[in-house]
Amino acid sequence: MAIEQRVTRGGGKSTVATVTEVYHFLRLLFAKTGTQFCPDCDLPVEKQSPAAIVKQIETAAKKGALKVLSPVVKARKGFHTDVARWAERQAFDTLYVDGALIPIAQFRRLERFKEHSIAVVVGVIDAKRIAKARNLAQRALEIGRGTAHLLDSKNRLTVMSTEMSCPNCGRAFEELDPRLFSFNSPHGACEECGGFGEIWDQEFQTAAEETSDSVLENELRAERESEWIDATEAHECPSCHGSRLNAVARHVRVRGQTIDQFTNLSASEAARKIDKLKFHGTQQTIAADLIPEIRQRLRFMQNVGLGYLALGRSAKTLSGGESQRIRLAAQLGSNLRGVLYVLDEPTIGLHSRDNLRLLDTLAALREKGNSLVIVEHDEETMRRADYIVDLGPRAGSHGGEVVATGTLRDLERSKNSETGRCLKTPLSHPTRKSRRSLGTVENWIQVHGARANNLKDVDVRFPVGRLSVITGISGSGKSTLMHDVLLPAVIEQLEKRKRSGNGDLFKLVSGTEEIEAIYEVDQSPIGKTSRSTPGTYIKVFDEIRNLYAQLPV
Known part of the structure; x- marks a missing residue:
């Protein structure tokens, strides 16, 4: 299982919760x-x-x-020719497929x-055949197992449902399903x-809608293209307010909280919330299988130093280190044995505060019966390794030689290992005589x-004209300050125009008069096609x- 150090796009819809599988549970x-709850009345639905x-x-x-319709297939993949044959045997002549009426023939x-x-x-x-209502309703509910539709x-x-409907407006709802x-x-x-x-x-x-491709191909195209959309070209959806879900899904609550409210929490906050949830009766039996899975994955996120990440945060906004560690947390949650990582x-x-927790996590993977091969320069990692391979000499x-x-002792005794010498006797790095004063x-x-x-x-x-370093523990906001605030702020000043979304990132920026250009060097791949070369x-x-081109023919 290769877990690389790179920024992963993970799909335009991937989030921290989906990558770690917390969202599945x-x-x-x-x-x-x-x-x-009814989206219109905010009242709990009744039978x-x-x-x-x-x-x-x-x-x-x-x-x-x-x-009058009876649902027989709900959001399920497949050819579904067997459904059409069954309907024909039952003497039905029309199907309602994905929003369109189709004769069975x-x-x-x-x-x-x-x-x-x-x-x-x-x-x-209709009004002339109103006496048929009772028979139609009875048969429709029987076939639809308690659910019928009117078109x-x-x-x-x-x-319409014998299971759930709003007591105020009468709107009916289908049985809750994980796909919702x-x-x-x-x-x-x-x-x-x-x-x-x-x-x-x-x-x-509208680009996808203008093509003649299938709906599935259009959806996949939108998924791929969304990964490369500039952040300034995107705006929060006014309908779902960034939750990604429809109104019905946003109005289902567990102990007073909706699923989008839960995913807005950080992993650490979510872990505390999960620990406080109490269930009774049948629900307690169901939750007993699910809560430990959620709790375990949240704990793994905390163990790799990612407890600060919001579960609903888009995977494409993570840094390279965060991306790798979140995939590492997902692997910890898989409970695999006999795997080479x-x-x-x-x-x-990683800040040194989180480094030891990560190493403990890697040791836990090893203790489960797995093998780990790690490319690393970190001194503490090498000191805790069971076996080291030093390549070089330059x-x-x-x-290219071993x-x-x-x-660790073997490396320290090796005469050819530059790494061993550094581990045995740390180098003393020369420094400047004195730092320049910022007062000038x-x-x-x-x-x-x-x-x-x-x-x-x-x-x-x-300070302009000086070397500035942004530091802090993992997740403190270093990359956000640099890439999401400072960069667009300076670009805005250079271009003398207001970039969309500015008001959500910062209030004011000043002092860029001496800056003529700005270049961003991040961890993203430099080539977007296989033909790109240095x-x-x-x-x-x-x-x-x-x-x-100037040479003679």
Whole structure:
């Protein structure tokens, strides 16, 4: 299992909770123990009697012709040709497939890897045939196992259920299902943003709709393209307010809290919240299997120094170190045995306070019966290693040899190991005689009211013409301050225009008059295609092509 040191995109919809699989168990917990509230009235739903459903059909039929439907497939992948054959044997002639009426004779197998919802048309009713209401309702509820739908002439669907309906407005709701809480499923995703939690400019939003590809291909295209959308081009979805879920899913509560409120918590806060949850009766039996799984994964996140991360935070906003450690936490939660884990510098970017906790976590992986091979420069990691392989003696063409192997003591005794010498006798690094005084600095870049991610209304300044270092424990907001606040703030001043979303990141920036340009060097891959090379990236290949173009034929 390779866990690399790189920024992972993880899909435009991936979050901290989905990567660590915390969200999988949260969906089950809310589906099995949650209470549905009406999105319109904010009241808990109650069971609806068959007589009330008959009356509802009669009232609606007086306003116009209706089709009475029975749901037989709900958000399930597959061809579903067996459903069509069953409906034909039952003497039904029309199906309602993914929002469209299709005669059974014209039914063709559906896209296998896309979720589909199918209902059979039990009958048609209007004001002249109102006496049919009771028989239609009875058969529809029987086939739909307590759920029936009404479809009017404007293709508007009304859900009726003997299980759940609002006591105030009468709106019915289907039985809770884990897919209702999945923003990767049409069953649970917000209708406006499609489960991304944010919207982009109109040109990008409608690009997929203008192609002739299948719905699934369009969804996958949107997923891929969303990963490279600039943060300034995205805005919080006005419908779901960033929760990614539709209104019905957002109104299911477990002990007074919705699933999006839970994922807004950090891993540490969520762990404390989970410990306080109390269940009784049947719900206690169900929760007894789910709560330990959630608690264990949250604990692993804390063990690798990620307790500060919000569960709902997008995976594409994580730093390279955070990305690797969150995947490490996910592996810890998998409880695998006999696996070889290959890690690329897992301690990079970690504050020394969190380093020991990470090493303890790696030791726990080893104790489970796994093997670990780690590429690392960290001294403490090497001191705790069971076996060390030292490559060298130098870099590039002067390296590529194994200069020493064995325990820490073996390396320290090796005459050829530069690493062993440094571990045995730490180098004393030369320093400048004295640091220049900041009292002579005339210009400072000042940022006021920075409040992105972890930052809480921070005021900070940087001296112009000097080397500044941002430091702090893991998750304190270093990368956020640099990449999400300072960078867009200076760009805004240089371009003399207001970038969208500015007000949400900082209040004011000043002191950039002496700055002529700004360059960002982050951990993202430099090439977006397999044809990219160092030569093309630094543009030296442009000059080489120009040179060859000037040669005589």
